[in-house]
Amino acid sequence: MGTVGINFGAASSGQGFDVASTVTAILASQKAIETPWTTQLASLQAQDTVFTTLGTDLSSLTTAMQALTDFSGVFSEKQGSSSNTDVLSLTSATTSATAGSHTILVNKLAQVSSEYSDTLASATDTLSGSLTIQGDTITIGSSNNTLATLASAINSANIGVNASVVTDSTGSRLSLVSTTSGSAGQLTISGALTDATTSTSIGFHTGQTGQDASLTVDGIALTSGSNTVTTAIPGVTFQLLSTSANPVQVQITNGTTDVSTAVSNIVTAYNAVIKDIKGQEANDSSGNPEPLFGSPTLSLLQNQLSSALISGAASGSISSITQLGIGFNQDGTLTLNGDTLNNALDNNFSDVTGFFQNASSFGQTFVTTLNNLGTQAPDGAIYLAQQQNSAEEAALNLSVSNEEALLATEQTNLTTELNTANQVLQSIPSQLNEVNELYSAVTGYNTGNGG
Template sequence: MTISSIGSGSGLPVESIISKMLEVENQPITNLQSRNDTIKTQISVYGKIQSAFSSMRDAASKLTTPASWAALTATSSDTTMATVTAGSGSGAGSYSVSVSQLAAAQSVVSGAMSSTTPVGAGTMTIELGQWGDATQSSFTSKSGSTPVSISISATDTLASVRDKINASGSGVLASVVTDSTGSRLVIRSSATGEANGFRITTADADGNGSDASGLSALAYDPTAGIKSMTQNAAAQNAKVKINNIDIVSSTNVIENAVDGLSINILKQGDLTVTVGQDKDSVKKVITDFVTSYNSLMNLLRDNTKYDASTKTAGALQGDSTAVGLQAQLRNITAGGSTLGGAYARLSDLGLNIGTAGTITVDDSKLSSALGHLSDLKQLFMGTDSTNSANNGIATRWRALADQVTGMDGSLTTRTAGLQSRVTANNKRVDELTDRSAAYEKRLRAQYTALDTQMAKLNDLNSYVGKLTSMLGSSSS
């Protein structure tokens, strides 16, 4: 006899029975999967903690870097006259600056002409160099520079001549200025300084390069008596006295006349430049660390606490590694050092530790402490060769971060341990899944056999019933 569906022979709800039995059989799998979800959440949180520790380590490292404490700032007594920037190697102090002359670029301008009329064909040659004196009776070519010749066609207007000059790489820049009297070509050196003057000679197609007619109207070479264009600015160097020492510069940015100090002069006059320690940059390094440290402490606290009001626990509540890290951070932060002179603890300079383990900044107190940078520097980055527990606080923060995030650090080993548990649980889930599949197969085979047997018994019962009924009828 063929059974069309399991249970049809016995009349039992076999699928429901098997489902409930498999549910019991699979409960360990469900438990393991749920546990793995919890462990994966813990791994994710530890990843965030590791990242936060790395950020804290980077912030602490800046507090242990001499350059952070050596930063200088420069101020100008008159920023309309000069702006100043202190760089590496600058020396703290005050400097008198007197500007008698600004660096300038040579500039020449043509006479007025039509902007649409062709200038005249020929060749224009531009040469960089230095004029001998104010009369410009001599000209010395610039070392390393080569005269540049520009071919001008019979159809070129002022605008196209301008474009050809600007594309030539000759060391000058050209522009066209137009007013009610007409258009003029203005040519100036692209760089300031006496060595960046220039002269312009022309080979005019009309055969006369000095008659101010045709292309020669754009010539300027006083050494040959040619001044078809008019000079409206001479090339000159900046002349400055710093602490009464003469300084000459081809540009208006005076670099390293004083080590590491850059002075951008804007006009003539006298001013004072003051270079001092950059307390604002040090303050920022400290407050940036506080932000990074608080972020790490908040992350640890939120994931290890139990919220009684919501009856929920953090992902790492009761986790000994996370709790231990909190304790280590608190111990370093609450501790001090005898290396800091006037400052032994963070609270002495306005960094106060709250009950949550985070740091709050008393801005007024910190600003006052910045007046004693050498003591602050020692408190944060000092090294005690005889007792590492007395090292500067930032030095210990950084060392802790290096240790816990290292190859054998507690964060690394804890994360690896959690991952190995996930792997082991997954392996056990696979084993239990295979066992469950075999169990289901056995159940179905057993109930199929039961169905077949029950079907036969039902058929026999039906046959006996019919036979009994027939016998009863014949006896009557």
């Protein structure tokens, strides 16, 4: 430890010295012991930042892979099309649908049963009597004795009918529409409803008869109470829009578009990880090594990832990612040839699916590798590296904290001691004066006058 001088001028000047700056100068040399600790802490924290980025990008790569390895992922998706969307439109094709072609002939559309009343000249006329709908009787009283309040009472009764008041230039009518489509929703109306204002009986008329749709699917005659058909083709929902003497072709296909996107996402995510790794293999702009330069964890990631690309069992005709259009660049990144991928999906869809989803397949093996490399506890390579850094950082922080506590105690003691010394120095002139005065009193010699 170096020495620190105290500058206080002549002892008899009474000026003393700056205690605070002197204490700071003394402790600075002792505080230098913390420098290697703080330097190492900064290095570990810089590594933590890179590990976090690597962990995030590996997680993104895992998510991209899972879209293809998950049995309910993009490989299970289906797409559908109709040869005549004026007659039939596809609503959805779920994962339970099977790829194939179907012939559908629409003979009759489903209809909803409806009834309407005689026309009243005024919608505010007072009604009397009762009305029975679907076996439920509504008796007219003071709270439901107009068309509007009667319609409200019918709707509140929840008897499978939507009631409303329809008004045009001829007057107003009560409209009743079944809430159930097809023949099952056929309305039955009875009772004795009277316009008490005009003493006129009110009758009801059929607007539309409840009717089931009639269609044939692949030669099988079917009926449907709704024009939305969900059970004719497993996993497929379609809408009947009009009848036609000509059959409609419905095509259900595998969701190759989303599969292609998912494979592209894997290539992008993989390249992001490789660029993270490559970015640590040189010096920064200041010529200093990157935080993970020479890190064994970095080497482990690079070796395991490159090995995983050529691992996994074959699936039928597919045994390598190169058959899916994935190629290798000299810097370790990947490229994707979309035409090659689409050709594989069009001609060997089930084999491509197995390449990602079969036991010990490329896809399953790659996901296992990613889990072993990422931030998953307790064995992920990055997780373990982060844990080791955290332990080292905790030890270094404790050393710094302990040293700071020692320095704080020494600062207090030094300040007390130097304040005492400073007070002594500042009191010397007055002590000298006292000595001179005593000397003059004893000898008669006046030191102040020089003789």
